Amino acid sequence: MARPTPLSGFPEWLPEGRLVEQHVLDVLRRTFELHGFAGIETRAVEPLEQLLRKGETSKEVYVLSRLQEDPDSAPDATDRAGRLGLHFDLTVPFARYVLENAGHLAFPFRRYQIQKVWRGERPQDGRFREFVQADIDVVGAGDLPYHYEVELPLVMAEALGALREIGVPPVRILVNNRKVAEGFYRGLGLTDVDAVLRGIDKLDKIGPDAVAALLVDEAGATQAQAAACLELAAISGDDESIVDRVRELAERHGATHELLDTGLTELGALVRAAAERAPGVVVADLKIARGLDYYTGSVYETVLVGHEQLGSICSGGRYDTLASDGTTTYPGVGLSIGVSRLVSRLVGGGLVRATRSVPSAVLVAVTQEEDRSRSDAVAVALRARGIPVEVAPSAAKFGKQIRHADRRGIPYVWFLGQTDDDGVVAGDQVKDIRSGEQVPADATTWRPPAEDRWPRVVPAEG
Amino acid sequence: MARPTPLSGFPEWLPEGRLVEQHVLDVLRRTFELHGFAGIETRAVEPLEQLLRKGETSKEVYVLSRLQEDPDSAPDATDRAGRLGLHFDLTVPFARYVLENAGHLAFPFRRYQIQKVWRGERPQDGRFREFVQADIDVVGAGDLPYHYEVELPLVMAEALGALREIGVPPVRILVNNRKVAEGFYRGLGLTDVDAVLRGIDKLDKIGPDAVAALLVDEAGATQAQAAACLELAAISGDDESIVDRVRELAERHGATHELLDTGLTELGALVRAAAERAPGVVVADLKIARGLDYYTGSVYETVLVGHEQLGSICSGGRYDTLASDGTTTYPGVGLSIGVSRLVSRLVGGGLVRATRSVPSAVLVAVTQEEDRSRSDAVAVALRARGIPVEVAPSAAKFGKQIRHADRRGIPYVWFLGQTDDDGVVAGDQVKDIRSGEQVPADATTWRPPAEDRWPRVVPAEG
Numbered sequence: 047m048a049r050p051t052p053l054s055g056f057p058e059w060l061p062e063g064r065l066v067e068q069h070v071l072d073v074l075r076r077t078f079e080l081h082g083f084a085g086i087e088t089r090a091v092e093p094l095e096q097l098l099r100k101g102e103t104s105k106e107v108y109v110l111s112r113l114q115e116d117p118d119s120a121p122d123a124t125d126r127a128g129r130l131g132l133h134f135d136l137t138v139p140f141a142r143y144v145l146e147n148a149g150h151l152a153f154p155f156r157r158y159q160i161q162k163v164w165r166g167e168r169p170q171d172g173r174f175r176e177f178v179q180a181d182i183d184v185v186g187a188g189d190l191p192y193h194y195e196v197e198l199p200l201v202m203a204e205a206l207g208a209l210r211e212i213g214v215p216p217v218r219i220l221v222n223n224r225k226v227a228e229g230f231y232r233g234l235g236l237t238d239v240d241a242v243l244r245g246i247d248k249l250d251k252i253g254p255d256a257v258a259a260l261l262v263d264e265a266g267a268t269q270a271q272a273a274a275c276l277e278l279a280a281i282s283g284d285d286e287s288i289v290d291r292v293r294e295l296a297e298r299h300g301a302t303h304e305l306l307d308t309g310l311t312e313l314g315a316l317v318r319a320a321a322e323r324a325p326g327v328v329v330a331d332l333k334i335a336r337g338l339d340y341y342t343g344s345v346y347e348t349v350l351v352g353h354e355q356l357g358s359i360c361s362g363g364r365y366d367t368l369a370s371d372g373t374t375t376y377p378g379v380g381l382s383i384g385v386s387r388l389v390s391r392l393v394g395g396g397l398v399r400a401t402r403s404v405p406s407a408v409l410v411a412v413t414q415e416e417d418r419s420r421s422d423a424v425a426v427a428l429r430a431r432g433i434p435v436e437v438a439p440s441a442a443k444f445g446k447q448i449r450h451a452d453r454r455g456i457p458y459v460w461f462l463g464q465t466d467d468d469g470v471v472a473g474d475q476v477k478d479i480r481s482g483e484q485v486p487a488d489a490t491t492w493r494p495p496a497e498d499r500w501p502r503v504v505p506a507e508g
Numbered sequence: 509m510a511r512p513t514p515l516s517g518f519p520e521w522l523p524e525g526r527l528v529e530q531h532v533l534d535v536l537r538r539t540f541e542l543h544g545f546a547g548i549e550t551r552a553v554e555p556l557e558q559l560l561r562k563g564e565t566s567k568e569v570y571v572l573s574r575l576q577e578d579p580d581s582a583p584d585a586t587d588r589a590g591r592l593g594l595h596f597d598l599t600v601p602f603a604r605y606v607l608e609n610a611g612h613l614a615f616p617f618r619r620y621q622i623q624k625v626w627r628g629e630r631p632q633d634g635r636f637r638e639f640v641q642a643d644i645d646v647v648g649a650g651d652l653p654y655h656y657e658v659e660l661p662l663v664m665a666e667a668l669g670a671l672r673e674i675g676v677p678p679v680r681i682l683v684n685n686r687k688v689a690e691g692f693y694r695g696l697g698l699t700d701v702d703a704v705l706r707g708i709d710k711l712d713k714i715g716p717d718a719v720a721a722l723l724v725d726e727a728g729a730t731q732a733q734a735a736a737c738l739e740l741a742a743i744s745g746d747d748e749s750i751v752d753r754v755r756e757l758a759e760r761h762g763a764t765h766e767l768l769d770t771g772l773t774e775l776g777a778l779v780r781a782a783a784e785r786a787p788g789v790v791v792a793d794l795k796i797a798r799g800l801d802y803y804t805g806s807v808y809e810t811v812l813v814g815h816e817q818l819g820s821i822c823s824g825g826r827y828d829t830l831a832s833d834g835t836t837t838y839p840g841v842g843l844s845i846g847v848s849r850l851v852s853r854l855v856g857g858g859l860v861r862a863t864r865s866v867p868s869a870v871l872v873a874v875t876q877e878e879d880r881s882r883s884d885a886v887a888v889a890l891r892a893r894g895i896p897v898e899v900a901p902s903a904a905k906f907g908k909q910i911r912h913a914d915r916r917g918i919p920y921v922w923f924l925g926q927t928d929d930d931g932v933v934a935g936d937q938v939k940d941i942r943s944g945e946q947v948p949a950d951a952t953t954w955r956p957p958a959e960d961r962w963p964r965v966v967p968a969e970g
Contacts, residue, residue, distance in 0.1 A: 049608060049833050051608070064546070064549060081897070082866055082896055084527075084867060087529075089520055098575075142512050145512055152912070152915045176551055404618070405541040419784075429543070432542070433542075439616050
């Protein structure tokens with residue numbers, strides 16, 4: 047066959063890029079587990095009617111059919127019953143998993159889930175059709191205290207912060223609260239809250255004047271109400287003073303509402319805890335409107351500082367009804383990291399690199415094919431002590447074997463001891479092919495310096 | 509919504525089962541990396557015409573369509589051009605990846621790949637529609653020495669052997685060699701080698717008499733030739749004597765062929781190396797015929813001892829042409845572990861268990877909601893030293909908080925120090941809720957015994 051070309055929207059990495067992705071996933075997993083989140087995976091498919099409960103995502107779903115499906119038994123294309131689609135996020139499958147397994151789970155249930163998701167949209171501006179998400183959620187049975195809305199973004203701040211050492215830029219987690227926005231709008235006398243949110247969501251794109259006009263046209267606002275909404279959206283900050291600023295603004299406009307009070311208490315608690323545990327990372331930003339139509343409390347977005355145009359790499363919020371079986375309601379709060387978007391920037395933007403593209407720290411040279419088993423024995427001895435090793439592909443000239451190691455970034459080449467023509471026995475030697483230094487070595491005791499043992503993922507300039 | 513029910517053929521695990529699967533994957537990954545295999549992932553989809561190059565698998569492919577696909581631009585169902593399907597193994601995508609990235613890879617290229625695959629077949633007798641495979645392959649550019657056919661099953665023997673400590677039964681890797689079979693048949697004068705192999709493949713199902721009849725009817729064999737083929741198929745053993753037995757049989761039937769000599773040299777080398785490095789694990793079994801129609805050299809199947817009816821959990825072989833771009837041919841050898849089949853038996857058969865279902869070793873109790881930040885601070889201090897911790901969901905009575913830990917299998921509950929009514933300050937205490945023992949503890953120095961730190965995966969009877 048001819049050389050295949052990549053499929054747009056379906057990213058794949060060379061081994062070095064995969065090392066970066068794997069490292070990111072390992073760090074996330076470790077942080078999530080340190081915080082007591084249990085790992086689960088769900089199947090890649092869900093019944094189509096389950097995936098389409100949020101109407102707006104219908105265009106994104108990949109539907110499956112079996113190639114040899116019996117045409118007589120195949121459902122009509124317009125009949126969704128029984129058809130399967132690929133999940134487009136990990137929240138819908140998780141909600142289904144919770145309902146399906148509720149009797150076997152202890153609530154509040156803390157889980158992390160790292161899997162691929164698929165969206166059938168046209169690939170553009172860094173959007174993928176297949177990508178990895180890393181989610182954490184806490185879900186309660188019946189109720190879920192607010193403190194989880196404080197805890198979860200701080201877990202993500204820690205997880206993303208742990209990536210700083212490999213060269214990931216600092217992150218800023220922007221938070222808002224549906225209750226603050228809705229309470230403020232209702233206090234002003236505006237009732238079409240979703241229309242106001244839709245307008246505010248366009249602020250960065252179309253600017254305040256156009257948004258004010260939208261609020262008047264589509265949300266039934268007066269000029270004064272629209273101006274008040276824009277004033278609210280202009281408030282941001284990383285300490286509790288933002289609560290006072292919102293209160294002062296609400297008083298000035300005569301906007302009072304119980305929901306606003308609840309929301310401000312919540313947002314204040316989040317900002318206070320964040321200032322203590324992750325100073326400078328969490329910023330209340332009252333113009334965040336995306337997601338406020340379906341989240342019911344806190345909402346989170348996360349930008350890489352200096353790469354804001356990449357969009358949010360970690361978003362989420364609180365749902366009062368993540369799932370319900372008619373008897374019990376399961377509220378949840380969670381965030382989802384767009385791992386592929388992040389890794390794509392780290393690798394594609396040259397921010398991060400792996401110190402080599404293969405696991406092996408050592409290539410054991412082969413003197414002659416008949417002696418391969420001696421080289422194998424050295425490899426076995428080194429691996430027994432946790433050192434990654436491969437044996438040379440052939441008994442080529444040593445120069446060629448060294449070049450083979452060099453091309454793959456393997457730092458050490460091991461040479462077997464030899465008996466020379468005079469019967470003098472020389473022991474094994476190991477060569478650091480970067481420095482050229484070659485020293486006697488014993489496979490049962492030698493080890494490479496810790497920094498050479500496994501490939502490391504490091505800042506690209508390091 | 510009503511409580512959902514599982515989809516047949518799409519296995520999912522509760523958190524405890526996922527811990528078992530994750531442990532298996534971690535052990536495999538570590539072994540593969542110690543042997544210098546680089547990890548890659550490929551996209552879940554391939555162009556349909558690529559997936560259908562092996563005609564016999566066409567019925568298994570899940571084809572994708574976008575739900576809102578423009579009907580005018582949608583390809584006709586009979587038109588395969590441009591359509592995408594989910595991969596049904598990791599070999600086809602790997603072959604494509606090698607061709608696509610050949611300029612960036614160093615050959616021989618060693619890779620492992622652990623991913624889900626999908627097959628649209630009706631689920632039955634332990635067959636899944638979605639399952640995890642763990643593959644290792646070595647692929648060369650132009651040529652690939654035979655010694656890799658010796659090395660790769662030994663890597664799998666080591667990987668599966670490393671699972672013995674969690675209660676995985678011992679494995680037996682059965683090997684055969686296309687060249688031995690083909691050379692023997694041709695030496696006998698039989699030319700329809702694939703027909704002979706198809707007959708021999710039915711030996712376990714229909715018995716030797718029926719196979720002999722098949723060989724006569726469908727492979728054009730005489731009764732004597734059929735009998736010789738059955739004699740060959742009856743040879744098995746884990747030492748080099750099998751080579752002599754085949755030679756003796758071939759001489760007795762006057763079967764000589766260059767391919768037979770080459771194959772016996774290869775098979776002998778494999779059995780000899782295996783007897784040294786993994787005694788008792790690798791068995792030459794000359795009745796293994798499955799896969800010999802497309803493999804060109806060694807072929808491998810692996811059974812769990814005592815669970816042979818489960819079928820092969822790790823299969824593979826050598827392809828002289830894993831991929832080809834018309835200029836360069838890429839031969840490969842590899843094996844694939846059916847991880848879901850294995851884990852399903854381990855969990856479903858009660859062979860293996862996790863010591864708890866959540867990562868947390870410690871639940872930090874909350875005395876009163878206003879003091880939650882004190883509990884959070886203890887959790888931060890413990891996590892800083894690598895101890896997985898969660899904080900109690902609410903400031904319920906301590907008995908209820910202990911029951912919460914107990915239900916989740918968390919072994920330790922941490923209580924904050926208190927100042928009593930007389931102003932006497934008591935320090936923090938930690939309780940092992942299994943023994944009831946409660947001792948003073950300092951969050952900056954206390955640590956649980958190593959065996960309690962993380963959930964462990966252990967034999968179920970242990």
